[in-house]
Amino acid sequence: LCAAVLLKDMKLLDVKLGQLPSWLAVRDFTPGGIVGAVRRGYDRYYNKYINVKKGGLGGISMVLAGYVVISYIWSYSHLKHERHRKYH
Amino acid sequence: MNLSFFDQFTSPCLLGIPLILLSMLFPALLLPTSNNRWITNRLLTLQLWLFNLITKQLMLPLNNKGHKWAMILTSLMLLLLTINLLGLLPYTFTPTTQLSMNMALAFPLWLATLLTGLRNQPSMSLGHLLPEGTPTPLIPALILIETTSLFIRPLALGVRLTANLTAGHLLIQLISTATFTLLPIMPAVSILTTSILLLLTILEVAVAIIQAYVFVLLLSLYLQENI
Numbered sequence: 001l002c003a004a005v006l007l008k009d010m011k012l013l014d015v016k017l018g019q020l021p022s023w024l025a026v027r028d029f030t031p032g033g034i035v036g037a038v039r040r041g042y043d044r045y046y047n048k049y050i051n052v053k054k055g056g057l058g059g060i061s062m063v064l065a066g067y068v069v070i071s072y073i074w075s076y077s078h079l080k081h082e083r084h085r086k087y088h
Numbered sequence: 089m090n091l092s093f094f095d096q097f098t099s100p101c102l103l104g105i106p107l108i109l110l111s112m113l114f115p116a117l118l119l120p121t122s123n124n125r126w127i128t129n130r131l132l133t134l135q136l137w138l139f140n141l142i143t144k145q146l147m148l149p150l151n152n153k154g155h156k157w158a159m160i161l162t163s164l165m166l167l168l169l170t171i172n173l174l175g176l177l178p179y180t181f182t183p184t185t186q187l188s189m190n191m192a193l194a195f196p197l198w199l200a201t202l203l204t205g206l207r208n209q210p211s212m213s214l215g216h217l218l219p220e221g222t223p224t225p226l227i228p229a230l231i232l233i234e235t236t237s238l239f240i241r242p243l244a245l246g247v248r249l250t251a252n253l254t255a256g257h258l259l260i261q262l263i264s265t266a267t268f269t270l271l272p273i274m275p276a277v278s279i280l281t282t283s284i285l286l287l288l289t290i291l292e293v294a295v296a297i298i299q300a301y302v303f304v305l306l307l308s309l310y311l312q313e314n315i
Contacts, residue, residue, distance in 0.1 A: 046120065051129045060118065060131065064177060067114060071179040074100045074107055079179075 093261055097254065100181050111181045112189075115170035139166075146308050154315045157308070164193065165304040172253060172296035176289070185257060187250045194245035197307050202238075205314025216313050241310065245303060252299045256292045263288060 007019065008026045015023045028036070049059035072079070100107040120132050128136070143162050147155055168184065175182025183189050205213035217234040218227060263285045270278040 042117070050120065050131050051123075053129075055130050063118065064174075067174070068177050068179055071100075071177075071181060074102050075179055075181070078095050078098070 093258060096181075096257060096261060097185050099186070108181070108183060108186075112171070112183050115167065115174060118170060119166065142166075146304065149312055150308065151315065154308075154311055157311055160197075161304050161308055164197075164307075165300055168193075168249070168300035168303055169297060172300055173293070175253065175257070176292055176296060182253060182257065184249055185254045187246060190246040190249045191242070194249075194303070195242040198242040198245065198310060201307065201310040201314050204311075208315070213314050241306075245306060249299050249303055252295055256288075256295055259288060260285070260292060 005014075007015075007023055010023065012023075027033070045063075049055065049062070100111065119135060120129075122128065122132060122136060127133075139162060142165050143158055146161050146165070147158055150157070171182060171184050174180055175184070202213070217231050217238070219230070219234075222230050263281060267278050267281040267285060270281060
């Protein structure tokens with residue numbers, strides 16, 4: 001018999017679709033809660049890809065690639081004027 | 089095509105929310121904090137080696153009182169290094185191209201060195217305004233010149249960093265625009281321009297590292313005179 005996990009502590013990927021609204025309602029959206037969530041995400045990534053015995057280039061490259069993608073999204077409103085079109 | 093070549097230097101904004109703070113905080117994600125292991129992971133080992141190298145190099149010419157500045161100078165060096173290098177990735181924003189940020193870094197630190205000198209050893213600091221061995225008739229003129237050069241230091245520090253990085257980014261954009269425009273017209277010239285672009289990118293990486301180093305080195309020199 002596996003112990004039932006509280007809705008509050010379940011990870012997002014384990015939440016069933018029907019439970020999603022109630023899961024969102026239980027989450028901690030205070031500033032302290034958000035900082036905690038960012039810290040947990042950072043620690044998960046760090047311990048999986050960087051804090052390993054033979055970490056390679058992949059760990060940091062994924063972060064940089066994500067940063068490039070996010071910067072593209074942030075600057076899209078400027079970039080859309082620079083496309084190769086005859087009429088802008 | 090481009091509205092203006094200076095569009096890349098506008099502060100990023102998303103739905104009216106300024107994002108420059110996120111661009112400035114992002115380097116912190118790339119620099120892990122040290123844990124108490126004897127053998128750390130590869131990134132942390134590299135980072136600790138780099139920190140030791142930078143700190144030793146900066147603190148060599150300073151006396152013991154100057155060693156109190158080790159943390160701020162090393163962290164400033166790391167900040168500028170990571171911000172400059174991250175700015176070379178495509179589509180990213182470089183906060184150090186903004187004169188406001190560089191002046192905000194240069195001016196208080198220069199003023200701190202000046203006030204430290206004037207407070208602890210005022211005659212020594214003022215003595216720096218006159219180099220040794222100047223002929224007597226030249227003394228008034230030289231003091232004026234040295235005072236001007238003293239007051240221009242923070243301006244020079246900030247503008248040097250801004251101008252170098254802005255010029256580099258602009259050149260990259262200009263030459264890449266030239267490459268794209270020439271590709272359908274004269275492919276051979278376009279290939280030549282691509283090779284220029286490759287060399288320029290290597291230069292920009294070097295400039296990013298060197299400018300960070302020069303900024304902090306000059307600050308440590310000003311500190312040396314005054315502490």
